[in-house]
Amino acid sequence: MTTAVLLSGGVDSSVALATLKDEGHADLRAFYLKIWLQEDEAFLGDCPWEEDLEHARAVCLRFGVPLEVIPLQREYYQRVVRYALDELAAGRTPSSDLLCNQQIKFGAFFDAVDGEIQSVASGHYAQRLERDGRALLARNPDPVKDQTYFLARLDRVQLERCRFPLGRWTKAQVRERALALDLPNSQRPDSQGICFLGKIPFDDFVRHHLGERPGPIVRQDTGEGLGEHRGLWFYTIGQRRGLGLSGGPWYVVDKQPEDDVLLVTHGQQLAQHSTTRFEVDSLHWLCDSMTNTAEEELSLEVKVRHGPQLTRCRFQPQGDLRGLVELESPDPGIAPGQFAVFYRDEICLGCGVIRGALPS
Numbered sequence: 618m619t620t621a622v623l624l625s626g627g628v629d630s631s632v633a634l635a636t637l638k639d640e641g642h643a644d645l646r647a648f649y650l651k652i653w654l655q656e657d658e659a660f661l662g663d664c665p666w667e668e669d670l671e672h673a674r675a676v677c678l679r680f681g682v683p684l685e686v687i688p689l690q691r692e693y694y695q696r697v698v699r700y701a702l703d704e705l706a707a708g709r710t711p712s713s714d715l716l717c718n719q720q721i722k723f724g725a726f727f728d729a730v731d732g733e734i735q736s737v738a739s740g741h742y743a744q745r746l747e748r749d750g751r752a753l754l755a756r757n758p759d760p761v762k763d764q765t766y767f768l769a770r771l772d773r774v775q776l777e778r779c780r781f782p783l784g785r786w787t788k789a790q791v792r793e794r795a796l797a798l799d800l801p802n803s804q805r806p807d808s809q810g811i812c813f814l815g816k817i818p819f820d821d822f823v824r825h826h827l828g829e830r831p832g833p834i835v836r837q838d839t840g841e842g843l844g845e846h847r848g849l850w851f852y853t854i855g856q857r858r859g860l861g862l863s864g865g866p867w868y869v870v871d872k873q874p875e876d877d878v879l880l881v882t883h884g885q886q887l888a889q890h891s892t893t894r895f896e897v898d899s900l901h902w903l904c905d906s907m908t909n910t911a912e913e914e915l916s917l918e919v920k921v922r923h924g925p926q927l928t929r930c931r932f933q934p935q936g937d938l939r940g941l942v943e944l945e946s947p948d949p950g951i952a953p954g955q956f957a958v959f960y961r962d963e964i965c966l967g968c969g970v971i972r973g974a975l976p977s
Contacts, residue, residue, distance in 0.1 A: 619644045620780065621734045623722060624676065624684065626669030627807065629740030629783060631676045631800050632791045636782040637738060638680050646734070647684045649673050650726060652693040675801040689725050696720040702826050705850035708874035709954025714923075715968070719770040723779060736778045743768055743965075744784035745776065752776045754903055754965040759787040760925035767923065769958040769968035770901055823850055832877030834862065837870055838886055846879045855950025868949065891947035893977045895921075897957050897969030900938040907959075907966050918960040921948060921971065927960060940969060947977065 622634045624647045637645055649670055670686070677684040697716045704711035723737060742757035742764045754776060757763040771779070783791060795803035830848040835841065843862055846852065849872050851859070856869040866884040873880065882890050913934075918927040919942060929945040942957060951974040958968040 618735045619646060619733065621645075621726075621730060621737045622647045622682070623726070623737060623739045624649055624673040625740070626672035626802065626805075627740065628795045628800070628802055628805055629742070629791060629807075631672075631740070631802055632786075632794050632798075633738055633740040633782040634676060634680060634682065635794070635798055635800070637780075638682075640782075645682050647673070647677050647682045648726070648730075649684060649686050650722065651686055651688045652690060652721070672802040672805065679801065687726060687729055689721055689729070692725040693717075693721055696725070704954050705823060706827055707954075708849050708872045710853040710952040711954055712956045714767045715770045715956055718768055719772070719775070723771055723775040727775070727778070736780050738780035738782055740783055741768060741781050742783055742786070742788070743781045745779055745781050746964075751905070752779075755784075756960070756963045756965065757783070757787075758785055762788045763925070764923075765960075765965040766920050766956070766958045769903070769956065769965055771903070772901075773903060776903060820851060823848075830877060832879065834860065834879045834881055837880040837882050837890070843867075843881065849874055849877060849879060852879060853950075854952035870949070887949050888947070891949040891977075892951055892974040893944040893947045894975040895942055895951045895957075896935075896939065896972045896975060897942060898939045898972050900940055900967065900969040902967035904964070904966050917966070919944070920958045920960070921951060922955060932959065938969075941975075 620637065620642055622630070622637065622645055624630045624634065626649070634645070634647060651666065674684055697713055697720060700716055701711040701713045722739065726737065727734075742759060742762040744755040744757060746753045746755050752773070754765055754768055754771070756765050786794075792803075827848065827850050831845050832849065833842050834844045834846050836843055844860075846860075852869050852872070854869055854871065857866055860867050860869070860881065862881070864883075867881045868884060868887050868890075869879060870882045870887075870890040871880040872878070915932045917930055917932050919930045919932075920927060928948070931943045933941040933943075935941055951971060953971055953973050955971050956968045957971050959966045
C-alpha cells in the first residue's frame with residue numbers, strides 16, 4: 618500500500634516520515650504542497666516556501682524517499698483564501714485552517730493523486746482510532762499541541778485514508794526524536810499563524826485585499842466614542858491587542874458591519890459581556906452516533922477556538938444542521954464565523970459554525 622507523507626519542511630512532518638520508516642513502511646512517497654500565496658504575494662513580506670522546500674528535500678534525501686511538488690495555488694485561492702476574505706468582509710472571523718485541511722491537504726491533494734495513493738500521512742498532533750470498523754478522530758495527549766480542532770471538518774472518507782504517526786507523541790518527544798536522528802531541521806522553530814500566510818503579517822494581507830474602512834470605536838456600556846478603527850476586518854470578538862486605546866484594558870465585544878461600528882468594553886465590565894449560549898449551523902459530524910441523534914439534549918465538551926481548553930456544554934439539536942449550545946461557564950470571545958468543535962471522551966465528534974451569541 619502506497620502512503621503519501623505531506624512534508625512542510627518543519628520538524629513535525631519530518632518526524633512523522635521517520636516514524637513511518639521505523640515502522641517498516643516501504644512504499645512511501647513524500648509531497649510538498651505548493652500553495653497560491655507562497656509565490657503570488659511574497660511582496661507582502663518574507664515568504665519561506667523556498668526554505669521550506671529545501672528542508673523537505675534534505676529530509677527526504679536522508680531517508681531515501683522521493684519528494685514531489687504538487688502545485689495547488691488555484692485550488693487554495695478558490696477554496697480557502699476566498700472564503701477567508703469573504704468572511705472577513707462580512708464582519709465574521711474565519712477559521713481558515715479547518716478549510717485548508719478539508720479542502721486542500723486531504724481534499725484537492727487526494728484528487729490530484731487519485732488512484733496512486735491509498736493513504737495520506739501528516740504531522741498533525743491527533744489520533745486516528747478504529748472502533749467497530751469505523752475510523753474515529755481522537756485527541757493527542759498533549760493538550761497544547763492537540764490539533765483535532767483543525768481536523769474536525771474532514772469527512773469520513775478522508776478520515777479513513779488519513780494517518781497521523783504522531784498520534785500519541787508530545788511536542789517534547791517529537792523534538793527529542795528529531796535531535797536524536799540529527800535531522801537537518803531538528804532545531805527549526807515551529808511555524809505560527811494562519812495556514813496560508815507563512816511569515817506574512819495578517820494585517821498586511823488583509824489591507825492588500827480589503828483596504829481600510831475607518832469607523833468609530835464605541836464603548837458598548839455607555840455609547841461613548843473612544844476613537845477610530847481601521848476597518849472591522851482587522852478585529853475579532855474578544856480581541857484585546859491592537860485597539861490603540863488608552864486607559865485599558867479594552868476588549869472587542871461586538872461589531873456592527875452595517876454602520877462600521879466597533880463595540881468595546883473595559884476589562885472591568887468584560888464579565889457582563891460574556892455569554893454561555895450561542896447558535897451553530899452547518900453542523901458536520903464524524904460519528905454515526907451524532908448523525909443519528911434525535912432532538913434530545915446532549916452533554917458534550919466543546920472548543921470555541923483552537924487551544925487546550927475544553928468547556929462542558931449542553932447541545933440541543935435544532936434540525937436542519939443547526940444547534941443550540943449552552944456552556945457550563947461563560948466565554949467573552951464567542952465570534953461569529955469561528956468553528957465550535959465538539960468532543961466526548963477524547964473523541965472529536967465534529968463541528969459547527971458559530972452564528973452568534975445569545976443572551977445568557
